[in-house]
Amino acid sequence: MxxxxxxxxxxxxxxxxxxxxxxxxxxxxxxxxxxxxxxxxxxxxxxxxxxxxxxxxxxxxxxxxxxxxxxxxxxxxxxxxxxxxxxxxxxxxxxxxxxxxxxxxxxxxxxSIYTTVARTGLQIYKFGKTGTIITPRKGYDSKGFYEIIRDNLSKGMHTLLLLDRDMGTRKGLEILERIENRKRRKILKGRRIVLCSRLSSEHERIVYGRMEDLRGKDLPEPGVIIIPGKLHFLEKEFLETLG
Incomplete structure (x- = not known):
């Protein structure tokens, strides 16, 4: 067996x-x-x-x-x-x-990460398709996650972005911003996002704020980035407590 x-x-x-x-x-x-x-x-x-x-x-x-x-x-x-x-x-x-x-x-x-992200106060059933931010390398298209974010936001859904191995949140945000800057229509500028690190451990960190203000935050791996969609008032209230 x-x-x-x-x-x-x-x-x-x-x-x-x-x-x-x-x-x-x-x-x-x-x-x-x-x-x-x-x-x-x-x-x-x-x-x-x-x-x-x-x-x-x-x-x-x-x-x-x-x-x-x-x-x-x-x-x-x-x-x-x-x-x-x-x-x-x-x-x-x-x-x-x-x-x-x-x-x-x-x-x-x-x-798993799919259950512990509820620690952010975001409702699990409102998450759309998951994306992964991969360290750019030759022969691999690492931009697919951006279209996932765009599609989820169009439906009012949250996006969970997994990070590549050995990637902290700062590197993940750098890649995210680099791709965003190439786009004519910006979907993340001024948007408040969530950074999570080592969820469910004694070293857990969760930070909520505008992407531009969080770019210097380098939370250690394993971490994830969450792009919230349309927020229920309880979700918004909970996120505000994270600071």
Whole structure:
């Protein structure tokens, strides 16, 4: 049997009791930490579950997933995933492959960036499509997220912008402003936005203000930028408390 267990959004204390129980009962426990940032300590988690955790690389989960599935045919195998196990397409594909091989799959959900952004007071159901700000590199179009913002704003919806690995909010804002400055019709000038860093941790930071005033704010990764759409009066009141 294959178990996909979410580690939660921040550290080893975010895993559920149900997840810990499955880990203790499993024959093998693996983890992947490349699909999202995780601020936990694997050694502490190993002590919690009483088992060694083997860290997998991208190729182990994607290109060579057959080895993991072959083991799951005969044993109880756990794959620990940062955040929630069904956020990344990689894990959805793994589940489909397991089902094709008639391998039972158990999923244990956990907190992720898609739940913790509610900490801003913005209502989850009012978020539109998510965008990702990628570090510009040759051969990759990193401007797609700007059109996502434009489309969401036209519908009055909020936009969650994920940031590339090792990218703080200042770098993310620089890329955002660079693309905005190339556009004839500005959609972000004077608009108030939200910067979030290390949500659900003791180091959590949330800042609300005009984009021009926040460009010098370099909140550490993992972070996100939120472009609010049309605000309900309760959302507006909550955001004002963030300063």
């Amino acid at each position: 294959l178990y996909l267990i979410g580690l939660g959004v921040w550290n080893e204390k975010d895993i559920s009791l149900r997840g810990v129980e499955f880990c203790k009962q499993a024959d093998s426990v693996y983890c992947e930490l490349y699909t999202a940032h995780w601020g936990g300590d694997l050694e502490k988690l190993e002590k919690m579950i009483g088992k060694k955790i083997r860290k997998l690389k991208r190729k182990d989960v994607e290109e060579e997933s057959g080895k993991l599935l072959e083991e799951a045919k005969k044993k109880d195998v756990v794959l620990l995933v940062p955040g929630d196990p069904l956020i990344a397409t990689t894990h959805v594909h793994l589940i489909l492959e397991a089902k094709k091989a008639n391998i039972p799959v158990e999923i244990v959900h956990s907190s």
